[in-house]
Amino acid sequence: MSAQLFVVATPIGHLDDMTFRAIEILKSVSLIAAEDTRQSIQLLKHFNIDTPLTACHDHNESHKINQLIEQLKAGQNIALISDAGTPLISDPGFKLVRAAQEHNIRVTPVPGACAAIAALSAVGLPSDRFSFEGFLPSKASQRLAQLEKLKDETQTLIFYEAPHRILECTKNLRDTFGAERTVGFAREITKTFETIKKMTLGELVEFVEQDHNQQKGEIVLVVAGAPQEKDLSQEKLDDLLKRLLQDLSVKAASQLVADLTGIKKKIAYQRALELTQ
Ligand code: SAM
Numbered sequence: 001m002s003a004q005l006f007v008v009a010t011p012i013g014h015l016d017d018m019t020f021r022a023i024e025i026l027k028s029v030s031l032i033a034a035e036d037t038r039q040s041i042q043l044l045k046h047f048n049i050d051t052p053l054t055a056c057h058d059h060n061e062s063h064k065i066n067q068l069i070e071q072l073k074a075g076q077n078i079a080l081i082s083d084a085g086t087p088l089i090s091d092p093g094f095k096l097v098r099a100a101q102e103h104n105i106r107v108t109p110v111p112g113a114c115a116a117i118a119a120l121s122a123v124g125l126p127s128d129r130f131s132f133e134g135f136l137p138s139k140a141s142q143r144l145a146q147l148e149k150l151k152d153e154t155q156t157l158i159f160y161e162a163p164h165r166i167l168e169c170t171k172n173l174r175d176t177f178g179a180e181r182t183v184g185f186a187r188e189i190t191k192t193f194e195t196i197k198k199m200t201l202g203e204l205v206e207f208v209e210q211d212h213n214q215q216k217g218e219i220v221l222v223v224a225g226a227p228q229e230k231d232l233s234q235e236k237l238d239d240l241l242k243r244l245l246q247d248l249s250v251k252a253a254s255q256l257v258a259d260l261t262g263i264k265k266k267i268a269y270q271r272a273l274e275l276t277q
Helices: 020-028 037-046 061-073 094-102 115-123 140-150 163-177 201-210 234-247 250-260 265-276
Strands: 004-008 032-036 052-057 079-083 104-112 131-135 156-161 182-187 195-200 219-223
Touching: 004 020, 004 061, 004 094, 020 079, 032 037, 032 061, 032 219, 032 250, 037 052, 037 163, 052 061, 061 079, 061 094, 094 104, 115 156, 115 195, 115 219, 156 163, 163 201, 163 219, 163 250, 195 201, 219 250, 234 250, 250 265
Parallel strands: 004 079, 004 104, 032 052, 032 079, 131 156
Antiparallel strands: 156 219, 182 195, 182 219
């Protein structure tokens, strides 16, 4: 008889965000595989859950898997939890879920909190299309290379960041994406010092630099996608530039056209120069 592996989300701060179903399942399974058992004991105590715990984290996941798969095959239901939020989302669990599937073991999600989705739901940036980017590389050169690849992405981008790197990361974002790009800053979601703000990347650097409290706790950055290049015919672009060039400099006219239409400023500038010659 094959049992089920439940992937159970837990709160990201406020314990009341634990779902009824999560409590029920954690009470009913034979074993809970947790990222850090010391951390999870606190949560389980709070909800009077006395199910046995075993550690399943990045360092032992590979060899722990066989053991857990054997237990599942023997008919024992197992729940997977991480320190906070949804397992597998910048947290361990992927290898276990994949192994369970390979052994035809049913994997059942028990949804709940996820910092990325909570941030996206509250910062007021387009949420119809978004890309979860997780943590950027810790090495500066790799981080900048990654941002360079993302700078023309038109979807909303979601990043997780550690507090000790937040200032450097916001500066990297500003320098790569431009100071005018809009960003949502979501810190300590559901906790006492929850801060949710929307501003430009330039303003965010100042905000984080001037108030050291903003460099503490847990942070999600939600960055607006690059402006979409509108379908603009050469004729319409020329008409617009010609009209603006009657009153404005080449620089100002091309900046305005880039802002209004989403076409690259360099292209608008080049065309404006040609039209004035
Ligand atoms: N699995 C988790 C989830 O579902 O969101 C994410 C775990 S990841 C190791 C931890 C990162 O998530 C933090 O560095 C931070 O970027 C983000 N995070 C977690 N809790 C948060 C909170 N309460 N407020 C803001 N960000 C949070």
